[in-house]
Amino acid sequence: MNADELKTILEQHQLYLNGEGGAKANLQGANLQGADLRGADLQSAYLQSADLQGADLRWADLRWADLDYSCLPLWCGSKGMIVDRRIAAQIAAHFCALNCDDADYLAARKTILEFAKTSHRAEDLGLLEVENDGI
Secondary structure (H helix, E strand, O other), X not given: OOHHHHHHHHHHHHHHHOOOOOOOOEOOOOEOOOOEOOOOEOOOOXXXXXXXXXXXXXXXXXXXXXXXXXXXOOOHHHOOOEOOHHHHHHHHHHHHOOOOOOHHHHHHHHHHHHHXXXXXXXXXXXXXXXXXXXX
């Protein structure tokens, strides 16, 4: 997807969010590697399976967006992303599904495990049968 196509989709999505027509952003499976999405309003956007590696999502609003099977950036480009509880729980669930025996990780995991279990992906990740005192 080129920058002009993305710009058009985002403009139409903003109209949709404002109730002025437009269309909900459907970026399912889109290659958004390295895309500049700083401050983009992607509320409720369909981003399932989108490749967001290297995308700049600083201060992007992703509340209620469908991010299932997408690839979020693990660099400062995700700093300040605005998410809803569902997405936060999903990220926490993936964190809790890691296999790490470091004491600091285990303490952090224990702290957020109950929240992570509220994720719609908790069962898929095997978290529902996990006790809070161990892996």
